[in-house]
Amino acid sequence: DAMVIQNPRYQVTQFGKPVTLSCSQTLNHNVMYWYQQKSSQAPKLLFHYYDKDFNNEADTPDNFQSRRPNTSFCFLDIRSPGLGDAAMYLCATTTGYNTEAFFGQGTRLTVV
Amino acid sequence: GNSVTQMEGPVTLSEEAFLTINCTYTATGYPSLFWYVQYPGEGLQLLLKATKADDKGSNKGFEATYRKETTSFHLEKGSVQVSDSAVYFCALSDQRSQGNLIFGKGTKLSVKP
Secondary structure, eight states, X not given: XXXXXXXXSEEEEOTTOOEEEEEEESSOOSEEXXXXXXXXXXXXXXXXXETTEEEEOTTOOTTEEEEOSSSSEEXXXXXXXXXXXXEEEEEEEESSTTSOOEEOOOEEEEEO | OOEEEEOOSOEEEETTOOEXXXXXXXXSSOOEEEEEEEOTTOOEEXXXXXXXXXXXXXXXXXXXXXXXXXXXXXXXXXXXXXXXXXXXXXXXXXXXXXXXXXXXXXXXXXXXX
């Protein structure tokens, strides 16, 4: 019955080696979000898609990119991970703005 | 801009104690307010929500009332359980922020048997 699914749950990548995190949803929601959550901090929005429209947050580093090939899937690409990019990455979906968000279980990224 | 301030943790309580976690917000419009809970190593789960002034959200014994006059959305539970141990985030969203959830810093709750 999982509605927002993130794969993998745990990802280890090498410093500077591109990595892709995956999110899929069975809710048919219009909006998909990617948040970064560092240890003991609140989640921070990186960007979101409203349908095919991409919306980047002003302070999201260029190192982070996203793709949404269809309604169900959204990917987070980190082009050259640094040690500071180690975090939990959370995907969320909503039907529209100002509505309840459904979160996946997150992917914990470790950079070695 | 919009912001959320919630009480610092950690909070440690004995089982069956009363819980209050304070949350206040600043918003220019009419936001929706949420409490999310995060168990160790997991993503966020919606605990409860309120979309307009004086609404009360409730779930699993937790309650919070949207108070526009005091710009608050305090979380309460009359009798906590060990299984309530988690991090609790107060958050708001509105149309202006394009649905971006503005989170408080989170409050870690530990309940001892």
